[in-house]
Amino acid sequence: MGEEVATKDLEPIVQRVKQKIRDYERYSFSHVQGRALRAFFDLAQEYETLDNFYRICVTIPREFLGYQCRLYILSKDGRLYLVADSQKGLLPPGTMAPKTLCLSETPYEKNGSLFCPIRGNRRLITKLPFHQEEEVIGILEAFPLERMDDKDRLFFEKYANRIGYNLHNKILAAENIRHLRFINNLVADIEHNVIVPNLRYRIFFNRLRRELKRLGELETALREELSSSEPPNLERIKRLAAGIFNIRCQIETEIKEIEKHYENTSLFLETLLRRDHFERGELVLRKRPCRFYKEIIAPQLERYEKRLLRRGIKIDNRLGGIPEDEDIPLAVDVGLLSQVYANLFSNAEKYTREVENQGHKVKFMAFGREIIPDYFGPGKPGIKFNVFTTGPHLSPQDVEKIFHEGYRGTNIENEPGTGHGLHFVKKVIEVHGGVVGYEPKPLGNNFYFILPLKSEPAPSKEDGF
Template structure:
């Protein structure tokens, strides 16, 4: 099969990526030239250039948004003797608030009140001041719509206005634009920090209010099994009583036999339901506790808890018990070639919960997207097949891997679609009739790559082969 198939972009993909990079660099150079020409036309005074430089340096030096507010009002004061007030729109309260001034400094959060200025998109003057709108970064607003911010982030008020000639007015417009870009970035940073704090608190709440109480279901299932066992003992006593009365009252004996038969059927159904509930509990608990692990949220990535795992018995068989009836209902034949493959020479050290969800995604996709095809002999087939390969030197010399292949019949993907299949949000053209978000295979890619493996897709004649490869635990003890 070769090494790390499906993961290479090939010459066409490489040429396309190189062309895109060159185009991006040319666009940046165009913008640099345009800015160079702009500053040539601005013809700024030396003090104005120094004011720009000072603002940029301090905006980078001070990381908090409150410090940025104070830098904004301090620069016009120190360079040009102009007083100023800074107003910022508070999206939570839907109002414009005065946050800082060169006269009084930073306004405490609890004392900020609704400002009496109009939030306009162009500069305007009042009786004593000039008011400049603070525009945000349009690109940031489009990329992060959750900010829920308007085009204008706030206002920058300058006074006394009679000190502003045309050159200072032009400079202050440009200066206010720079305030907007820096303010927007720090707002985004602060919002992200608040978002992360909320998520961490939410995870703590989930751990306390969902995962811990979920453990009580295990006790409930244990008690249920005990009740079912006691129920069976009562049935045995009833059977003994029927045998004792067999030579006595025939009608009573017949009625008791019917009751015993009904109880036996009921007990079997209860036992089957309890086993199904237990399997569902184990499956749901594994996924819940793995995905909502606090370490993921604190580190900002999936944090692995590796353990030695028998894929067939601990992952695949429990999933098959859930999916086989669903495959059968859709008329999909399952070719499980792993049943005849020995496991004793394969050691994989993985996060069982995350890898279980990798397999679950493959089975779920197979259930949704497997289609009937006609083979070269004219036979109608609707098939899911999966197997395992041990690949020598897959991850380098002496570093062997285990590749799991999943084949489903249906319309083969184009090579272009196959390369994009694991991208976030991507859905192939033939999948639009099925519900989905395009997130499942991107999740698979993340989990496999964190394990040091890789993923890929190979379109074939009668369908598509999707695979993932994981490194073996003991690379030096390679046996098949």
């Protein structure tokens, strides 16, 4: 009984194995061709990266059969790229395939070469990182054609199929790894930009409790004064009433601070916890035109202004600031760009240091913007946003690595941090099509990012450095 159940369970696989036996008998591959296929399977398992897999695909036919090969792969942008050549090796990224090539469902001959379609796994075709309704995801070119007989043509057709299934699995594996890395980074973004700042709620609530305790003490004193058998002391009552009023004003101020913090936290949470980020494994922008200063800079400046002043850091206008009513032709993701400024202002709070300027001690932060004509090419201006802080210049070692994930500069002293903030800034700006950078300036350090402009607005004031 047990053997019958096992037979029924295995029957579909048994039939498929028998079909393969018949197929290989029909193919009648030569001994060398059979060895080539076995070597391909072994090496495809041995080498994990896509680059090495591409090299294997074009090298096996050359070494075993004496045929040259080229490998073309469909990319995320839907275009066909030449990725490897048996004579040149791995090609530079972005090497386009000839426009005359087409993704055919069947092999075809052209210009002395055989072109075989590379098919992926039909059941998993929708999992690929590019849109492709058919399962053809590349082309294998083999030459010279004049040497090939029918058995060679059949070999390359089947070899291309083997490449396809292995390639499909390796692309999916690479995408899964990339996706997991992105999610890990996104979790770090959430921790850095949301969870850690949210610890300020504890400060808010502690201050509220302190004010409420003082309020309770004043109310008790006022009741005692009013219930005393002695005539009420009007001066003392006025002082108590004034104290209660001051505490009420302080509580209202704290509530406003909490509301601002809540609005900021909600914006950051909505931005970082978008479902699209997790599904696509990359930051998905929600761009819209905005008033850059009013919607992005001003709320973050308001958050950090008191904290900067508590550390003796003035907000200077040497970079010209950014006009509040300026209409910069930018469409950006407001939530992500707000976090960029939050990170830059947070770093200013931590690392601004006092320096001497013309015999006076100064300690300040400044911000501004300037237009750079043709930065992204002829007729393609960029707009450079600067955040400057006084202090010693960064070391060459810091400059080289300051935007790397997890790197913290040598000037950190006892300041808390994770080394994630500037890396986050870099990711956000680059996904907007911009660039980030650092430059030493007289009196201190300037961190900047440059975004492409749709058109060039009126020129701004020159930097004051």
